[in-house]
Amino acid sequence: MELYSPEGLRIDGRRWNELRKFECRINTHPNSSDGSSFIEQGNTKVICMVQGPMEPVLRSQSNPNQANIEISITIANFSTTERKKRLKNEKRLVELKATLERTFEQSVMCKLYPRTVIQVNIHVLAQDGGLLAGITNAITLGLIDAGIAMYDYVSSISAGLYDTTPLLDLNTLEENDMSTLTIGVIGKSEKLALLLLEDKMPLDRLESVLAIGIAGGHRIRDLMDEEVRRHGNLRLSKVNV
């Protein structure tokens, strides 16, 4: 199997700097949550539901200075081609959860909501690479829908290195065969809120991979912004009538 052909085509026919189909929706669960979103990044599908800011159940969860963000991730048994039962306390998931919580504590204006908790529930329905990126984008949109103040969008994308060529937005097959990093870009800037690299990547190539990742992140931000504006206009039109 050839991951990157000499003609410059990847296994799914994309070029090195092309994203997969990215679709998103916000306010998908208006009756059961304060903010919700659904994103499809290629074949990765994630539902995000945000509750809060609300009073925490336990006293110990409340922080007098800022809001607490709690993220719970459920990966459905049927999300991969081969069905697999997953435990809630799987190490990888716990780490993913910690990474996300740290990212969003910095990106949300937590100081505005002291003594509260923001509960984020993630359901992964299908996964085909870019799991962390998908979840991050879904949370960003969910928080926006819940009306929680954020400094800017956190748009996330994965990028990998094939030999010397950086590739954008990897699917499962590519992810399994090359070193991958996931970044979360803050708005239109070149600042990163999140960077996760679980294997080796040569230092001299890092810059090119980051550059393509940031460019991809900006594109994702635009797509998300489009959806937020579309939904905003829809709501506005209802108010005027």
Place this chain on the structure above:
Amino acid sequence: MNVTDRRRLLGPSNAKSANIPETRTSSPSKRSEDEIRKMFLKTGLVGNANGSAYLEVDDTIIEVSVFGPRPIKGSFIDRASFSVECKFLPHIPQPNEETFKNQSGSASNVRTGLTTVEQKLSSYIETAFLHSIILEKYPKSTIDVFVTIISADTTSSSNKSLLNLCNWVSNCTSLALVDSGIEVKDMVTSGQVSLNKSTNKILMDPDYSNNYSEDDSVDCVCSYMNMLNDVVVGFWIDGNQDDLDEQTMQKLFENCNGMSKKIRSNFNSYLRGTIE
């Protein structure tokens, strides 16, 4: 040279093998269709529980202890909270557990918490006794029932033996509650019957272990409070029934009620005996 086996602790050379009697070939007892199997009852066996009961019917052995009313910590509640936990002893095979066990998946064979079958039993007992216990009498407290199944008949691979077990567990729990002195509206007693579809015959307290090969039956366990207008507090109908009509239902309920009344009179005479 005689190599001594160092890996095992060998017995003395003049050891005799234990005399284990041959497994009892249980002859199908000649019961009539509306006769209940003989049972052995004993209350108050567990010293540190507020009430307890022990019951033996053929291969089914059940022990129930009731703890409570015990005070709870935390905020005030105006009625006692009631909980039931049914557990099989670890080495006991559970009725029909194959169906409800997740074979695939990462969960190992170690039993953590209650199995699905145990949860179902617990739930049945909790629902059946919720109405009977006067929870209003015990504010800010809990009443906990612990059921241990020491032995159970599991030869049938369907839910039928589970139904029979449900029946005896609920009867035993009832006795334990009486022993604990917790105020109840009435004693809950249960009956379990099996209706053969082809012959339309009712079998009371069927023994599924003995050459019982009727797949063509509908089975029912039903719990009553007989002094309160024979009100149904819990029921579960299972079996291969593809069309359940009102007549079948009535027949099942009538016979369950009959059996529950018999058990009730048995219990009554036992309890009277303990007082004297």
Place this chain on the structure above:
Amino acid sequence: MILSPAERSYLYDSLIQKPPIRPDSRSGHQFRPLEAKTAFLPSSNGSARIRLMDGSECIVSVKAKVVLKSQESSLIECDIDVSGNRDDSNFVSILKFNLTNLLCQNFPMDVLQLTSKYSYKLFIDCLVISHTSYPLTLLSLATYLALKTTRLPLLVSDVDDSEVEEQPTFSDDWDKSKYLKEMVSSNSKFQPPIFITLGVVGDNLLFDPSTEEEQVLENGLILSWYNNKVITPISNINLASNSNNSNFKGMDPILISKSLALLKKYCGEIVDALDGIIEHDDATEGGIF
């Protein structure tokens, strides 16, 4: 939402009227409106999502796997995940027990047969994303839709492999795949079993009780429906999640007989409505939300 004693008493008094006055102005035998979408998960053989107006939502996926018949005790395995509840909690276990029990006893297993040695095994995974009332009906209706839209690839190898060592092979062409409903022998319609929950208040039986109603019910019934008949298992249940429902009491057996008659009267329509959803569901319409 937990009701205050005054609210409970008001609700109870209105539900015990003849006919009952329900807070959402439904009649006793009416379901809550629901919306559904089928066949939206590309990596599952069948999938469905049901959503109620109060935000309760359930996603069900059906995946098939080829197994050796001799090694499996059951050809259907259900798994339930309820958001916010532990997998080994009583709540989830009972849901799982009920669904597994219903499907294992009442499913035309012969459609899963492939060859004399091999067979399909169905993995039914239910994900309850949010729920307010007891989610069993929701789960079972979603399972119904998922099973009805389940497609299995076409077997191209020999059916009889009792003599030869051969693994079954399948056609690569997904257009040739068959729906489960097409594989059932033609004289019977493929309608998987469903659960109906009924609430009991006085002499009234209420279909599909909402979360507010559950808090004042005197008892609850779970009945199953298959091939236009009421079937076993049926049982009673305390639908309120806490034992704090002070209205909970025993019931007259007459009511249970009455519930059978009610089911016979209305369940046909429920199943027809579900079939209607599948027919009108446009798979080409993008996005599941």
